[in-house]
Amino acid sequence: MTTTDDILPRYVEIQRELEARIMSGAWPPGHRVPSEHELVELYGCSRMTVNKALSALANAGLILRRRRSGSFVASPKSQETVLEIHDIKAEILGTGKAYRFEILAREARRAGPEDAEHLGVAPDTQVLALTVRHFAAERPFVVEERLINLATVPAAKAEPFAAAPPGTWLLDRIAWTDAEHAIRAVSANAQTAARLDMARGGACLVVERRTWQAGEAITWVRLTYPGDRHRLVGRFNPGGLRPGAREGTKGA
Amino acid sequence: MTTTDDILPRYVEIQRELEARIMSGAWPPGHRVPSEHELVELYGCSRMTVNKALSALANAGLILRRRRSGSFVASPKSQETVLEIHDIKAEILGTGKAYRFEILAREARRAGPEDAEHLGVAPDTQVLALTVRHFAAERPFVVEERLINLATVPAAKAEPFAAAPPGTWLLDRIAWTDAEHAIRAVSANAQTAARLDMARGGACLVVERRTWQAGEAITWVRLTYPGDRHRLVGRFNPGGLRPGAREGTKGA
């Protein structure tokens, strides 16, 4: 079939063959996959090996397994995508442009109602509020409004954020366990327009993110991008198969 | 810890215990996980059982395994999120609102340069171009511009899309293997504003998606949402652990 030489583990071989039948549409959703016993005879290997292949497929959501009934090809449900939202500094440097940032505002304070709502903490919790502007090639790239929970990240209070912006600083320091993103579009108000060097009323892409570590709120951030200068891109294939093994996915 | 009764498989138990140590930060990135042999003695089970737990963790990206060296806690890298973009019909019905759609335009044609660019096919390929407006509770919810590759989905040509909108119809019929999304913000032009019952110049959230099956282009779609009425939400925790097992992630 493909160019893959046969030095693959047996279970991967089996997995890929079944996968190919499913992905090509030869086995449509609802089609019954041969039982483990049948596959054992077909491939001449032990049941554990077949089981490993089938379990992986089930894990990836390609098949559903029911005792006594057998395994069946699952029908894809939702259009899912994985958005990788990189650290801003890395993102800009990755495009080959010069990167710079400036801190527009900074205040350590007790969380007001709005802060508490954003960060998901009790009011009066100590927080550090920051407003940062990032530049790509000396052009405003994104405005970052951030709240850091000083109860969980006390070191932030004394940090000047001179060398690295708060996002990078946090990412180097805290291993987060949960994150929640919301993406929406808004019109630029006067302040935002001025900060981003764009027309007032122009469309902005807004990404809000909250991050937790083991249930404890770490930070909330709102990133406001000029809508005409930035877009988020994501790619997905169901079941997270070997990346780059396909070739048709290229595009403009 | 939690309320889970102990009727869990042995390997899941082991997996969760290790997971908890990693997620809590007790085992920081770079920390060495006990070897399979050590875990076998610790838990009093066979190596295969321990192996299953460790393999799952490695698979989820929580640990890295190197022969002879052992297993080590991995360090999380980028801010990733999984956006589930549901079928529009299902999405609206899921909110409890009445759903309706209307087809504003429909044309089967040979792909022009723009069509070819969007869909990623050769010019002059036969395509079906559709413009659909979706309503939630009789209010315009989103405008859908779609191209369907008739070379791969010939059945679409004769389909009236009376009962189900094209997105739902396709999803029921074609198992896609790859999808690519781009999200951006634009200002509504006169036509878009009229279609979405919003102010001209208002911010719109635009999601563009291309879908392939085994390298063959299936469809391209551009969804234009009124920015103030819609937002995309995604949640993520590294390693895709049991969903809903945590409680801190609630929010507005």
Next chain:
DNA sequence: GAGGCGATTATGTATAGACAATAAGAAAGG
């Protein structure tokens, strides 16, 4: 001391067998 070479350790893959849990279908009884 530099370089190579074997021993050791840890993971990767595979086997054969066992019992449990589940659910579908068949048989028996009212």
Next chain:
DNA sequence: CCTTTCTTATTGTCTATACATAATCGCCTC
């Protein structure tokens, strides 16, 4: 005909063992 019970097919988990593979460590030679 309906309900209950039995049988059986299929997946889920686990054990004990074996050999392969990779990489580190330390010894041995030069």
